[in-house]
Amino acid sequence: MKAKQFEGQLAKLLAVTPSEVDQRVRPLREAGELPSVRGRHAPEIEPALAAMMLLAMVPRRAGDSLTVMRRASALRCVNGDEIDTQLATRLAHLLCEPEESWMKRLMVAGDGSAAWMLTAKPGKPLAEWLWVDHNKREEFRTSGADPAKFGSTYLGWRFVMGGPALQMLGQFLKFAPPTVTATWGAPAPADAKQHRTPVEV
Secondary structure, eight states: OBHHHHHHHHHHHHTOOHHHHHHHHHHHHHTTSSOOOOGGGOOBOOHHHHHHHHHTTOSSSGGGHHHHHHHHHTOEEOSGGGTTOBHHHHHHHHHHOTTOOOEEEEEEETTSSEEEEEEOOTTSOOEEEEEEOHHHHHHHHHHOOOGGGHHHHOOSOEEEEEHHHHHHHHHHHTOOSOOOOSSSOOOOOTTSOSOOOOOOO
């Protein structure tokens, strides 16, 4: 699937216009985060790039898409089965595994500062995993605060996507088993600028 086709599927699932999606993805392309080649010669979209495009939908304002995508991509999990895993890496894997149905809901803070994933893995109780930035992770480590309670105290706007919608995106992509690594910021496509989003925090 080409990036443009994926944009169309995002627009349908999020009930927005293709123009709205394009306004959010364009800054990523201009910054070298996505391949600039379009049309018949455009490369097939990869899981990591699809995750970036999805996170570009998070902010309320299209003009904030690049900043929020970069911030949200580098968030790391602080509880559950995914401790220290980056959000973008987990999303890329989920898009590669559309048959997996344990992820019930994804929520991301509108400014990209935190994310929550409601999970129901076989044989385990319903749980909410939290992804935060470096400063918040250190705060949890030093204070001993319970990450599970952070969601109830966060009052900002959130982007929400149900697990079935994410599964549908994965089915559209029809990816092979994931080959992404646990580090965000893989080598850029040949036509992209060589300053991918830094993620080690």
